[in-house]
Amino acid sequence: xxxxxxxxxxxxxxxxxxxxxxxxxxxxxxxxxxxxxxxxxxxxxxxxxxxxxxxxxxxxxxxxxxxxxxxxxxxxxxxxxxxxxxxxxxxxxxxxxxxxxxxxxxxxxxxxxxxxxxxxxxxxxxxxxxxxxxxxxxxxxxxxxxxxxxxxxxxxxxxxxxxxxxxxxxxxxxxxxxxxxxxxxxxxxxxxxxxxxxxxxxxxxxxxxxxxxxxxxxxxxxxxxxxxxxxxxxxxxxxxxxxxxxxxxxxxxxxxxxxxxxxxxxxxxxxxxxxxxxxxxxxxxxxxxxxxxxxxxxxxxxxxxxxxxxxxxxxxxxxxxxxxxxxxxxxxxxxxxxxxxxxxxxxxxxxxxxxxxxxxxxxxxxxxxxxxxxxxxxxxxxxxxxxxxxxxxxxxxxxxxxxxxxxxxxxxxxxxxxxxxxxxxxxxxxxxxxxxxxxxxxxxxxxxxxxxxxxxxxxxxxxxxxxxxxxxxxxxxxxxxxxxxxxxxxxxxxxxxxxxxxxxxxxxxxxxx
Amino acid sequence: xxxxxxxxxxxxxxxxxxxxxxxxxxxxxxxxxxxxxxxxxxxxxxxxxxxxxxxxxxxxxxxxxxxxxxxxxxxxxxxxxxxxxxxxxxxxxxxxxxxxxxxxxxxxxxxxxxxxxxxxxxxxxxxxxxxxxxxxxxxxxxxxxxxxxxxxxxxxxxxxxxxxxxxxxxxxxxxxxxxxxxxxxxxxxxxxxxxxxxxxxxxxxxxxxxxxxxxxxxxxxxxxxxxxxxxxxxxxxxxxxxxxxxxxxxxxxxxxxxxxxxxxxxxxxxxxxxxxxxxxxxxxxxxxxxxxxxxxxxxxxxxxxxxxxxxxxxxxxxxxxxxxxxxxxxxxxxxxxxxxxxxxxxxxxxxxxxxxxxxxxxxxxxxxxxxxxxxxxxxxxxxxxxxxxxxxxxxxxxxx
Numbered sequence: 001x002x003x004x005x006x007x008x009x010x011x012x013x014x015x016x017x018x019x020x021x022x023x024x025x026x027x028x029x030x031x032x033x034x035x036x037x038x039x040x041x042x043x044x045x046x047x048x049x050x051x052x053x054x055x056x057x058x059x060x061x062x063x064x065x066x067x068x069x070x071x072x073x074x075x076x077x078x079x080x081x082x083x084x085x086x087x088x089x090x091x092x093x094x095x096x097x098x099x100x101x102x103x104x105x106x107x108x109x110x111x112x113x114x115x116x117x118x119x120x121x122x123x124x125x126x127x128x129x130x131x132x133x134x135x136x137x138x139x140x141x142x143x144x145x146x147x148x149x150x151x152x153x154x155x156x157x158x159x160x161x162x163x164x165x166x167x168x169x170x171x172x173x174x175x176x177x178x179x180x181x182x183x184x185x186x187x188x189x190x191x192x193x194x195x196x197x198x199x200x201x202x203x204x205x206x207x208x209x210x211x212x213x214x215x216x217x218x219x220x221x222x223x224x225x226x227x228x229x230x231x232x233x234x235x236x237x238x239x240x241x242x243x244x245x246x247x248x249x250x251x252x253x254x255x256x257x258x259x260x261x262x263x264x265x266x267x268x269x270x271x272x273x274x275x276x277x278x279x280x281x282x283x284x285x286x287x288x289x290x291x292x293x294x295x296x297x298x299x300x301x302x303x304x305x306x307x308x309x310x311x312x313x314x315x316x317x318x319x320x321x322x323x324x325x326x327x328x329x330x331x332x333x334x335x336x337x338x339x340x341x342x343x344x345x346x347x348x349x350x351x352x353x354x355x356x357x358x359x360x361x362x363x364x365x366x367x368x369x370x371x372x373x374x375x376x377x378x379x380x381x382x383x384x385x386x387x388x389x390x391x392x393x394x395x396x397x398x399x400x401x402x403x404x405x406x407x408x409x410x411x412x413x414x415x416x417x418x419x420x421x422x423x424x425x426x427x428x429x430x431x432x433x434x435x436x437x438x439x440x441x442x443x444x445x446x447x448x449x450x451x452x453x454x455x456x457x458x459x460x461x462x463x464x465x466x467x468x469x470x471x472x473x474x475x476x477x478x479x480x481x482x483x484x485x486x487x488x489x490x491x492x493x494x495x496x497x498x499x500x501x502x503x504x505x506x507x508x509x510x511x512x513x
Numbered sequence: 514x515x516x517x518x519x520x521x522x523x524x525x526x527x528x529x530x531x532x533x534x535x536x537x538x539x540x541x542x543x544x545x546x547x548x549x550x551x552x553x554x555x556x557x558x559x560x561x562x563x564x565x566x567x568x569x570x571x572x573x574x575x576x577x578x579x580x581x582x583x584x585x586x587x588x589x590x591x592x593x594x595x596x597x598x599x600x601x602x603x604x605x606x607x608x609x610x611x612x613x614x615x616x617x618x619x620x621x622x623x624x625x626x627x628x629x630x631x632x633x634x635x636x637x638x639x640x641x642x643x644x645x646x647x648x649x650x651x652x653x654x655x656x657x658x659x660x661x662x663x664x665x666x667x668x669x670x671x672x673x674x675x676x677x678x679x680x681x682x683x684x685x686x687x688x689x690x691x692x693x694x695x696x697x698x699x700x701x702x703x704x705x706x707x708x709x710x711x712x713x714x715x716x717x718x719x720x721x722x723x724x725x726x727x728x729x730x731x732x733x734x735x736x737x738x739x740x741x742x743x744x745x746x747x748x749x750x751x752x753x754x755x756x757x758x759x760x761x762x763x764x765x766x767x768x769x770x771x772x773x774x775x776x777x778x779x780x781x782x783x784x785x786x787x788x789x790x791x792x793x794x795x796x797x798x799x800x801x802x803x804x805x806x807x808x809x810x811x812x813x814x815x816x817x818x819x820x821x822x823x824x825x826x827x828x829x830x831x832x833x834x835x836x837x838x839x840x841x842x843x844x845x846x847x848x849x850x851x852x853x854x855x856x857x858x859x860x861x862x863x864x865x866x867x868x869x870x871x872x873x874x875x876x877x878x879x880x881x882x883x884x885x886x887x888x889x890x891x892x893x894x895x896x897x898x899x900x901x902x903x904x905x906x907x908x909x910x911x912x913x
Contacts, residue, residue, distance in 0.1 A: 171522065230884075397555065405671060446550045457533055465531060
């Protein structure tokens with residue numbers, strides 16, 4: 001086989017985007033994926049007459065027309081074509097416990113609509129909310145400056161021109177809300193997105209939270225017409241047009257090095273393929289502890305970092321194909337965040353084990369955005385809860401199914417009780433994915449779907465500021481949910497794109513950083 | 514002027530981001546990090562890439578054989594994957610120059626798997642290339658590679674009713690035998706009324722075993738239906754809508770396993786009963802045979818042979834003939850090309866391949882592709898029939 005400039009291990013979102021961009025930049029790229037199709041978590045599966053998305057609920061910052069967002073522009077620039085449909089509202093947030101509903105609010109998309117709603121339900125928060133949007137703008141300018149200096153920041157410029165950027169980067173989302181003087185109610189509502197961050201509101205970075213909320217509120221959310229599988233295949237197809245090669249059902253069994261640098265991989269059939277660089281969509285601990293041929297090359301700091309980190313959410317999803325249309329089920333919303341408490345810290349604590357007393361249930365009905373996603377007269381929905389610790393560490397083969405069903409059963413009961421949906425009598429297809437399922441398809445430790453947890457010391461701010469400072473083995477790059485911009489579709493696509501430029505620099509520079 | 518909404522947050526905190534990150538990292542262990550946890554290990558146990566087994570027992574039945582397969586530690590399989598009653602395994606076979614797979618429902622119980630044992634029934638089919646080979650060549654000690662347990666023909670308490678009507682034809686009894694054993698041993702929790710159709714009393718498979726299970730466990734009820742023979746103690750005829758209504762109040766879940774012809778018949782009968790779709794489940798029946806339903810395709814392509822170009826993930830390009838009345842997968846297997854497949858019915862997606870050029874026909878009954886795959890040209894070769902010369906890529910892209 002030929003020698004490559006770049007071998008990408010794993011065709012998840014990060015790997016695909018890196019492969020596509022690197023090919024567009026003229027590098028010779030090979031992607032090796034151990035499954036028979038691309039996407040990792042960005043995939044779909046068919047049961048009976050339903051096709052379920054394995055993971056995607058919505059993507060921010062896609063936009064269209066004048067409000068084309070950053071991700072939309074990235075797709076345009078790379079020539080990736082995929083049909084996306086807008087989602088009407090941002091979310092409905094319902095907080096109810098023991099029959100007492102303490103919150104029920106539907107948030108729209110669009111800055112004007114958001115401000116109108118705030119002026120109606122939290123009139124005293126109008127200024128704080130305007131400041132919230134301004135904070136985003138301030139942060140973004142700071143980020144742009146930060147990015148433009150390629151690490152050589154002038155502290156004077158930063159201090160004089162981007163003081164708010166500096167402040168925001170040091171804050172948690174919760175601290176930002178409080179500092180802006182938001183009322184408790186307004187804080188509660190804005191906290192609804194916390195599960196998308198994988199950590200409670202006082203741990204999640206203000207920077208990342210601002211970016212996400214702004215992305216959703218201002219540019220709206222989009223979903224592909226034909227599941228995230230279409231996104232993955234579209235990116236792959238574009239990469240192929242640009243000269244990229246893909247091998248499926250092949251696994252990288254060794255990362256090979258020479259003179260302290262990455263030089264190739266060994267595949268499971270014994271074949272050795274040479275390369276100048278590797279972008280690993282597989283976790284650093286897998287590369288360091290399992291794949292690497294020369295273990296002494298790993299800088300101790302990188303080992304310590306891998307050990308210091310905690311994993312992000314391990315998801316549990318129930319996929320339902322129902323034999324009645326949404327209106328008959330009682331569904332009115334695309335996304336419902338259903339929670340027993342407004343306190344994200346409490347829910348995170350209770351989510352360390354399988355049977356916590358509190359929960360946050362994320363309910364998504366695709367038909368509300370893509371009416372023809374399932375046959376006429378049917379509905380498909382995904383219910384998701386997440387664990388903040390290795391909650392499946394003690395489950396055995398024999399108990400596995402029973403455990404899955406027990407949790408799914410409880411989720412359906414909770415949803416029916418709180419929202420009044422009629423689900424049970426309409427179940428035509430049901431599939432349940434646990435952290436074990438995600439571990440199977442993503443290969444992630446503990447079945448994490450969110451990479452490493454966004455802890456205070458390891459959130460977007462800290463990863464971004466230190467990016468380019470923490471070096472691993474020359475020629476080795478990490479992309480995906482465990483990469484520099486944290487997890488989720490938008491972050492993994494954009495960080496995968498960025499990594500391709502760094503890789504090009506490395507390859508074209510003849511293997512110098 | 515900058516707005517002053519964040520002024521009480523000291524700018525200096527920014528300078529602390531890097532040092533506090535470093536501090537935490539430097540305090541952590543420098544050992545090589547763990548990368549596999551229970552979730553990862555369990556995923557591998559439940560879904561092994563391949564299972565090496567050895568035939569440990571062969572029992573002759575009427576027109577069929579019962580094979581007991583045990584884990585083969587010599588080849589690296591120490592334990593067999595646990596499964597759900599109703600699932601199948603896919604056997605990898607090399608017959609002459611052909612490389613092929615065949616799915617067989619597990620007829621043993623899930624708990625038996627934990628003891629390192631699976632059982633399958635292989636009925637010798639008329640002109641059955643693989644079944645004939647297996648039944649003549651598989652002996653105690655024969656080593657084979659099989660897939661992880663697969664398939665969705667399983668009881669799901671969140672969806673199915675407590676009472677289930679099983680409809681079995683011939684060797685379609687296999688998954689029901691597993692269901693019945695699972696109920697008796699307590700791994701499944703439902704009541705099974707089984708309508709088991711055979712041609713004659715003599716052809717009934719596992720008659721004694723079913724009787725024994727029925728006597729042992731009050732939740733299993735077996736009704737034999739003979740089509741070619743009238744005999745006391747047996748129902749005569751086919752498993753009709755009338756017979757189904759006799760044992761069911763139309764609210765029960767119905768599970769069906771048998772041949773393609775039987776499915777066509779049962780589909781008509783259950784339509785008469787007006788059963789909603791969610792209540793009736795058909796097992797994947799293996800290779801699709803073209804029938805009157807496919808008359809339009811057959812009319813245009815009967816007896817034609819096209820050229821199939823195949824690129825595999827080892828970078829090799831093959832050119833093989835494909836007959837119009839056989840799924841593309843069969844042409845690949847006959848040519849000795851190692852092509853992935855499992856269910857051979859269109860539903861598992863294991864054989865998903867890129868159709869680079871040419872046209873294929875996919876019978877409606879086997880259409881289980883993802884929406885986008887249909888748009889951009891992926892096919893399931895196990896149930897795709899060539900309409901022209903075709904070129905496909907298996908498990909690779911951009912390798913031309």
